[in-house]
Amino acid sequence: xxxxxxxxxxxxxxxxxxxxxxxRYYRSKGRRLHGRERRWVLYKGDAEATTVPAEWSAWxxxxxxxxxxxxxxxxxxWQKEQHPNRTGTPAAYRPSGSQxxxxxxxxxxSDYEPWIPE
Amino acid sequence: xxxxxxxxxxxxxxxxxxxxxxxxxxxxxxPRFCYHExxxxxxxxxxxxxxxxxxxxxxxxxxxxxADGMIVRTNSEKARKARRGVMEFLLINHPLDCPIxxxxxxxxxxxxxxxxxxxxxxxxxxxxxxxxxxMGPLIKTYMTRCIHCTRCVRFAxxxxxxxxxxxxxxxxxxxxxTSDNKAFGSELSGNVIDxxxxxxxxxxxxxxxxxxWELEKTQSIDVLxxxxxxxxVDSRGTEVKRVLPRxxxxxxxxxxxxxTRFAVDGLKRQRIDRPYVRVNGRxxxxxxxEAFTAIGRALEGVSGSQIAAIAGxxxxxxxxxxxxxxxxxxxxxxxxxRQDGAKLDPSCRAGYLFNSTIAGVLAADACLMIGTNPxxxxxxxxxxxxxxxxxxxxxxxxxxxxxxxTYPARHIGNDAGLLQAIAGGRHEVAKLxxxxxxxxxxxxxxxxxxxxxxxxxxxxREIAETLGMMKxxxxxxxxxxxxxxxxxxxxLDIGFVPGSGGLDxxxxxxxxxxxxxxxxxxxxxxEIDTSGLGSAFVIYQGHHGDAGAHRADVVLPGAAYxxxxxxxxNTEGRPQRSNVAVLPPGEAREDWKILRAxxxxxGCRLPYDTLRQxxxxxxxxxxIFTETGQVVPAAWGDFGAKxxxxxxxxxxxxxxxxxxxxxxxxSVTMAKCTEVFVARRDEERTGTHA
Ligand code: SF4
Ligand code: FES
Numbered sequence: 001x002x003x004x005x006x007x008x009x010x011x012x013x014x015x016x017x018x019x020x021x022x023x024r025y026y027r028s029k030g031r032r033l034h035g036r037e038r039r040w041v042l043y044k045g046d047a048e049a050t051t052v053p054a055e056w057s058a059w060x061x062x063x064x065x066x067x068x069x070x071x072x073x074x075x076x077x078w079q080k081e082q083h084p085n086r087t088g089t090p091a092a093y094r095p096s097g098s099q100x101x102x103x104x105x106x107x108x109x110s111d112y113e114p115w116i117p118e
Numbered sequence: 119x120x121x122x123x124x125x126x127x128x129x130x131x132x133x134x135x136x137x138x139x140x141x142x143x144x145x146x147x148x149p150r151f152c153y154h155e156x157x158x159x160x161x162x163x164x165x166x167x168x169x170x171x172x173x174x175x176x177x178x179x180x181x182x183x184x185a186d187g188m189i190v191r192t193n194s195e196k197a198r199k200a201r202r203g204v205m206e207f208l209l210i211n212h213p214l215d216c217p218i219x220x221x222x223x224x225x226x227x228x229x230x231x232x233x234x235x236x237x238x239x240x241x242x243x244x245x246x247x248x249x250x251x252x253m254g255p256l257i258k259t260y261m262t263r264c265i266h267c268t269r270c271v272r273f274a275x276x277x278x279x280x281x282x283x284x285x286x287x288x289x290x291x292x293x294x295x296t297s298d299n300k301a302f303g304s305e306l307s308g309n310v311i312d313x314x315x316x317x318x319x320x321x322x323x324x325x326x327x328x329x330x331w332e333l334e335k336t337q338s339i340d341v342l343x344x345x346x347x348x349x350x351v352d353s354r355g356t357e358v359k360r361v362l363p364r365x366x367x368x369x370x371x372x373x374x375x376x377x378t379r380f381a382v383d384g385l386k387r388q389r390i391d392r393p394y395v396r397v398n399g400r401x402x403x404x405x406x407x408e409a410f411t412a413i414g415r416a417l418e419g420v421s422g423s424q425i426a427a428i429a430g431x432x433x434x435x436x437x438x439x440x441x442x443x444x445x446x447x448x449x450x451x452x453x454x455x456r457q458d459g460a461k462l463d464p465s466c467r468a469g470y471l472f473n474s475t476i477a478g479v480l481a482a483d484a485c486l487m488i489g490t491n492p493x494x495x496x497x498x499x500x501x502x503x504x505x506x507x508x509x510x511x512x513x514x515x516x517x518x519x520x521x522x523x524t525y526p527a528r529h530i531g532n533d534a535g536l537l538q539a540i541a542g543g544r545h546e547v548a549k550l551x552x553x554x555x556x557x558x559x560x561x562x563x564x565x566x567x568x569x570x571x572x573x574x575x576x577x578x579r580e581i582a583e584t585l586g587m588m589k590x591x592x593x594x595x596x597x598x599x600x601x602x603x604x605x606x607x608x609x610l611d612i613g614f615v616p617g618s619g620g621l622d623x624x625x626x627x628x629x630x631x632x633x634x635x636x637x638x639x640x641x642x643x644x645e646i647d648t649s650g651l652g653s654a655f656v657i658y659q660g661h662h663g664d665a666g667a668h669r670a671d672v673v674l675p676g677a678a679y680x681x682x683x684x685x686x687x688n689t690e691g692r693p694q695r696s697n698v699a700v701l702p703p704g705e706a707r708e709d710w711k712i713l714r715a716x717x718x719x720x721g722c723r724l725p726y727d728t729l730r731q732x733x734x735x736x737x738x739x740x741x742i743f744t745e746t747g748q749v750v751p752a753a754w755g756d757f758g759a760k761x762x763x764x765x766x767x768x769x770x771x772x773x774x775x776x777x778x779x780x781x782x783x784x785s786v787t788m789a790k791c792t793e794v795f796v797a798r799r800d801e802e803r804t805g806t807h808a
Contacts (some may be wrong), residue, residue: 041564067748112356112357112385112389112703113389114389114391114392114704115389115662115663115667116663117394117400117663117667117668117673
């Protein structure tokens with residue numbers, strides 16, 4: 001994060017909370033922009049927007065007035081855990097049939113059947 | 119000639135044309151569903167409504183004859199409103215399932231709803247649903263989408279001549295069904311898929327395979343029969359997805375046979391994709407270099423007369439020419455392109471062509487068929503003959519096995535002796551043929567493949583000469599040979615026949631079996647008796663692992679017809695070129711290139727390196743190759759040889775329409791058709807069905 005952001009956060013920001021990834025969330029003290037307070041996040045490590053969990057994302061985008069902590073606490077059984085985008089890492093998603101997953105070329109529609117003499 | 123005004127443009131058209139045809143003449147589009155220029159007029163979709171002055175109601179342009187002084191508006195408020203109304207009614211019962219419909223993107227209803235329809239529907243009531251109908255393995259139905267244009271019904275009755283599709287019920291309850299809910303048993307059945315303006319009839323094998331806008335379209339020609347139908351090959355990536363007809367007034371109009379359309383899945387099975395060399399009795403994968411070296415070793419110390427070459431039914435002219443040149447360089451006179459042993463005479467071109475031309479059938483006044491069943495051997499040609507029969511009641515006489523041709527034909531017997539009687543004028547048919555202006559005869563391969571083929575050929579020539587089939591003054595030549603193999607005419611044109619002292623197919627096989635011939639080169643020749651080749655060293659070049667490849671000692675992977683730019687000459691003598699739609703699989707190469715490369719290894723380099731150079735060589739060998747797509751009338755001459763006739767009856771040239779070549783034999787779709795249609799025909803014949 002740039003010096004400017006750091007300075008601005010120090011002078012104007014008020015810490016609202018921290019999430020499980022260690023990202024810190026701020027809102028502006030007093031100063032309003034277009035009639036509402038400013039909200040921002042300082043990432044832990046690389047700036048990676050997919051590390052913002054749903055409860056914080058809603059607050060950050062002014063969808064919810066408060067972070068949805070209680071809702072997050074009562075997660076439904078079908079809700080998956082938040083994890084950052086893994087594209088580009090070894091844990092990246094490989095669809096079934098992907099050569100990167102199995103190392104072999106899976107049969108596709110456009111393959112032909114070669115003649116194999118007996 | 120009536121003169122009328124359409125949208126302010128004055129136009130004079132021939133009497134009898136309809137308003138719609140008049141509009142088309144001046145390039146004004148009138149939307150339509152049921153009208154089709156090659157079918158009769160039904161006038162039941164009402165989409166072509168136009169505004170006619172002094173007529174209280176809009177009129178249907180497709181059924182209203184153009185008359186003098188008419189003032190037609192195709193785009194007035196009244197016409198537009200009428201069309202919008204018709205479209206709204208059509209869409210009442212049409213499901214809006216375009217996203218999951220195979221017709222999407224090439225659907226007349228979709229397009230015309232966009233241009234002529236409303237932007238919303240007002241219908242909130244219950245809609246009609248129609249149960250699916252069975253039409254066989256080729257046609258998939260989704261009958262709720264049917265808009266009752268009856269194009270399919272008219273096609274089946276008029277063009278295919280197999281009236282097995284019909285409509286039951288009236289109005290909203292009308293349903294299209296096949297008789298007895300059986301498969302639609304026509305060799306041209308696939309054309310109803312193209313004709314159906316909506317997605318009610320779609321292609322079974324192609325279902326959900328691709329969208330029209332993803333496909334790469336390549337104009338090409340078909341080689342699965344000898345007509346050379348013009349086709350469009352639709353491919354995606356490395357795969358041919360489907361084959362559609364291209365309009366060609368001279369050959370196929372806009373129809374193609376089911377084999378042409380549906381055998382393409384055979385292009386993905388049993389493909390030879392690498393060279394093989396036989397080591398210790400087993401074929402082992404090899405590199406091109408190893409394969410060529412093995413051939414070189416086999417040819418060491420072998421004299422020219424101990425080498426032979428046979429070209430198969432799908433071979434293109436370029437590769438046959440390269441093989442012929444190679445054989446000449448090796449000093450071998452033993453080569454033959456007539457792998458079925460037909461006694462075709464290469465010395466006179468008119469003696470092996472369909473001289474009347476396919477379009478010329480529409481001028482014929484009587485037809486004598488000798489040992490041929492065009493319905494099986496060339497279904498598209500059969501549709502032409504049927505068209506002539508519908509228009510002018512063409513009398514057809516048949517010598518050979520009795521067969522249902524979809525139009526009445528008088529079966530006069532199955533005995534070659536009848537030809538003598540006709541040639542001598544002693545048979546009543548002779549008088550009937552002589553009495554008309556343009557009689558024609560069609561000589562099939564079944565008659566020529568027999569041991570007495572040359573005598574039958576000579577007799578047919580005599581019939582043509584004595585019964586007035588040769589009328590050069592009015593430009594009529596009624597002598598026609600109907601081939602079954604796409605390669606045959608081209609092979610004869612470039613002279614892929616035994617040189618002086620050379621052996622023909624039967625001779626080659628006998629000599630190879632006897633050990634006099636040491637090396638045999640098979641260019642896609644699978645329909646020969648490979649077990650008779652004895653201990654000869656067999657080189658097979660081709661694209662499918664069929665009979666030839668199983669017997670071979672060296673297998674060279676070639677390209678199929680969708681994978682090479684090459685020339686074929688159809689049964690009329692019309693040279694046509696194909697284009698590369700997809701690349702050959704694996705290590706396979708275009709066939710003439712293989713021969714060119716092999717010639718270098720054998721130390722007799724062929725003098726052409728590019729397709730252009732070989733095209734020039736082709737032209738030098740025979741000038742007919744100069745003009746692609748044109749028929750050059752052939753000079754009449756002496757052909758055939760008088761001889762004794764056999765008493766054996768004719769046998770059909772093709773027993774199973776769906777499987778005639780390595781591609782269709784490898785096709786799953788064709789296997790299904792064989793199961794459904796051929797079995798059914800046998801059942802009907804023997805009467806064993808319940
Ligand atoms: S199935 Fe297709 S071609 Fe046949 S009547 Fe219905 S819409 Fe027309
Ligand atoms: S096209 Fe004229 S009524 Fe169908």
